[in-house]
Amino acid sequence: MPKTNKTALNEKEGVSISEITNASSIKTIKNRRKKQINPEDLVSNILKKNITALSRAITLVESTSLKHQETANNIIKQCLPHANKSIRIGITGVPGVGKSTFIETFGKHLTAIGKRIAVLAIDPSSSITKGSILGDKTRMEDLVKDENAFIRPSASGSSLGGVARKTRETIILCEAAGFDVILIETVGVGQSETTVHSMVDFFLLLKLAGAGDELQGIKRGIIEMADTIVINKADGDNLSKAKLAKVEFNRALHLYPTKSSNWQPRVATCSALQNEGIDNIWKIILEYIDITTKNGFFKTKRNDQNKFWLIQTIENQLKSDFFNALEIKEALKNQIQLIENNQTTPFAAAEFLLNLK
Amino acid sequence: MPKTNKTALNEKEGVSISEITNASSIKTIKNRRKKQINPEDLVSNILKKNITALSRAITLVESTSLKHQETANNIIKQCLPHANKSIRIGITGVPGVGKSTFIETFGKHLTAIGKRIAVLAIDPSSSITKGSILGDKTRMEDLVKDENAFIRPSASGSSLGGVARKTRETIILCEAAGFDVILIETVGVGQSETTVHSMVDFFLLLKLAGAGDELQGIKRGIIEMADTIVINKADGDNLSKAKLAKVEFNRALHLYPTKSSNWQPRVATCSALQNEGIDNIWKIILEYIDITTKNGFFKTKRNDQNKFWLIQTIENQLKSDFFNALEIKEALKNQIQLIENNQTTPFAAAEFLLNLK
Structure with missing residues (x-):
């Protein structure tokens, strides 16, 4: 009797091999092994600008599993030295102001001039409704097809603090993946603007002309946070109203004391739908970055934001x-x-x- | 040799008794014993509206000694069932608006109609400068002589939180001592308005006409907290300007959403110096108390304030x-x-x- 016959599987001739070793199971197991996360591989692929690796890392960040969170922390730590190099822009405005259209047009403008952009969102309501802004990617039809744009819906979470943490960690991953500009959209509900403001370099407030909107904004203290107010839908019949609103906002902004950034907030008009005035907004942002980098405010603000968190x-x-x-x-x-x-x-x-x- | 001679003090005749037992020391010790605080006595005297007892209890509240604080806590606990019966009014406004004159005139009006009033202050700056608003009682010459008025300068402390606690505990003591109205002045520095707002039933904002003051108020969110805006110094050449400001503030106030108190904030004019319009302000406050007592907001607000603290x-x-x-x-x-x-x-x-x- 040969030694090989000692194995139970071969004890009786004609008996097929056990279910667990069938072809389908083997495939599943192999696939699982393949999916086993190797943080070092993920990091090295993120640094190579691999979007699949980036998405998987973000999924780990968003996971509620403790094991996933440990892996995520490990990945973030390795990505940190390669992060912090983007321009982080917060974009807010009431529903109907045209945030999606603006992000689509503005994003396309940036990719056209050679920038790689990531679009994230803070949506505290998504943790309750499980809905999410940016969830409907069809609202950004062109941008979603752009290989230099990466769009990620808002993380859900049991608290705004939780959502905020996940978004901040996602920013680090996106920066390690070489994105030049990170746009962070907020729904303008509750404390979401303040949260976004505390994680971006530049805060952009979208407005519509008229509708008494101005005073509501003043009341909620959002105007004070804005580095630039952009009056959207400045086209057609709306154009003269938008120009008037620009004058009014400019006057209102001058009543506020100068910011420690030494930056005097601007007011601009644009039509995201007709792609008008978009290049000007990017110019304003670059001017802001230039001034605040030179006077040290840019670095100070990021340090302060880190301490705040x-x-x-x-x-x-x-x-x-x-x-x-x-x-x-x-x-x-x-x-x-x-x-x-x-x-x-x-x-x-x-x-x-x-x-x- | 008699036994008594064994004591060293009597060993030699003609030697006077030791220093420690001299008349002056005995007097000091007796006085100290007299001063020994008996919480029960203090409480019973506070309830008898004895101002000396009230003042001593407040001094205990303000003391940094742990032993004094224990006694204070004991006294407060005994006073609590007799507290909560006054109307607590917060008064704020920028320096120069005439807070002292207003409190003097308003206070005299209240004592004239039979009310007993206590005037306290929240001054976070006093903990740094050791100065204090209300410290200079000469600013309220008449009120300080009024036996139905009790004026106590701001407690000092290492933090606004500490000052606030002492003031809140002082309110309880004053209420137990039967004061009908507690006026709490704030300097309008830093977070002091918010602190006072969180411990009063009615928040009164003093303003002057003109000077772009209006917008500054909006910016700092104080106007939103005000139950009534009083435009002071509405006299002489200032009268028409004050009336205009009243119209403007009224318009501005109507843009804010209705408060949960169902109270529509008012705007009034007065001249504290010439004692004009003061009775009207008291009427407004009584109307507020009436409405909010009936709809339950008054009690809810006090409960919420307690939970907040x-x-x-x-x-x-x-x-x-x-x-x-x-x-x-x-x-x-x-x-x-x-x-x-x-x-x-x-x-x-x-x-x-x-x-x-």
Whole structure:
């Protein structure tokens, strides 16, 4: 009896090999092995501007799996020395202002002059509705087909902070993949503008002429954040109204104190639909980059943004650790009741709760 | 030899008793014993509207001594069931708007109609300069002599949060001492308006006509907090300008969405110097109290304010505990350096620091 016969599979002649070793399973297993993520390979492919590798890395960043997050952190760390070289532009404006059309036209203008651009989005509502801006890529028909453009819908997440973190990490990956300009769209809901403002170099506010829109903007403090206000749809019958709005916004902007960037915010008009005034906006941005690079503000702002995110992340974690602890949740309810009954003060209650931990 | 002679003090005749037992020391010790604070006595005297007892309790609240703070907490707890019955009014406006004159005239009006009023202040700058608004009581010559008025300068403290806590606790003591109206002045520096707004029922913004002041107010979000804007110095040559400003502010206020209080903020003119329009302001406040008491907003707002202070106090403590820890201070510097060198991200750095604690 030859030694080979010792294997159980060959014990009886005529018995086919076990199911698990059938051709289909082997293929699946091989495919899985192939899919096994090798961070070093991914990084090296990202640096080679491979879009598939970039997309896979972003998927890891967005994953809720702890293992994926560890791999993502590893990849981001390796990408960091190659990041930070793009111009990061935030774009906001109320629904209907024409953000998608603007990004499409502006993006096409940039790729036409040889830039590689990435389009990301911050959409806090997507974590609730599971919908997403940029989700409907058909709204950017031309840009989506452009090989020098990369469009990625908003990450979803349980909180705006979570979405923001994923977007910031995605920026790093996109920069490592050699994108020159990162456009970050925001829906203009809740705190999303502030969040985007805290991660971009240049903040662009899209507006329409008329409609009392101006005052709403002032109220929400968005105008103060804008490095440039662009009045869109300045075409046809709308043109003279847009020019008037430009004068008004310019006057309003001059009432604000000079920014620490030494940059006097601009007002421009454009028609994204008819591709008019788009080159001028890019010129304004380049001028901004030039001025703020020379006076050091560009670097200072990025450092400040990094510190902001560092502190924010820590503070959010401290708070959620505290308030999510079971013993605190119970005791908090009780203390609030005591406060309402005039049996304790908010300060005494705070001390009591802090002593529980 | 009698036993008593064994004491050293009596060993030699004619030697006077030791220094420590001299008359002056005995007096000092007796006085100290007298001053020993008995919380129960203080509380019972506060409830009897005794101003000396109130002042001593406030001094305990403001003390940095841990022992005093414990006594203060005890006193506040006993006062709580007797508190919450006043109308708390916040008064703000830029320097020069006439806050002191307004408070003097308004305060005198209130005492004249039988109200007992307490005037407090929030002055974050006083913790730095050790100066204080209301410190110069001569600015309110008449009110300071009024036995139905109690004026207390701003507490000093190392932080606005600390000053705010002391002021909120002082409000409770004043209410227990039977004051009907608490006026809280703010200097309008930094976050002081927001702080005062979060501890009053009614927020009154003093303005002057003209001077582009309007837009500055809009910018800082103060106008949105105001329940009523009062244009002061509406007298003499200024009268027509003040009336015009009233129209303009009214128009501006109508552009803001209705508040959850269902209260449409008012604009009034007055001349504190000439005691004109003061009674009208009190009428407006009573109308506000009436409306918000009936629709439940008054109580809801106070509950929300209590919760706000509870959460704020806890969060501030969590942050200061974390960031003041020696090991964190060192590591934080190091992590910030790594971020600036593109060797880590704010998020990875945050995780690293959180794991240290």
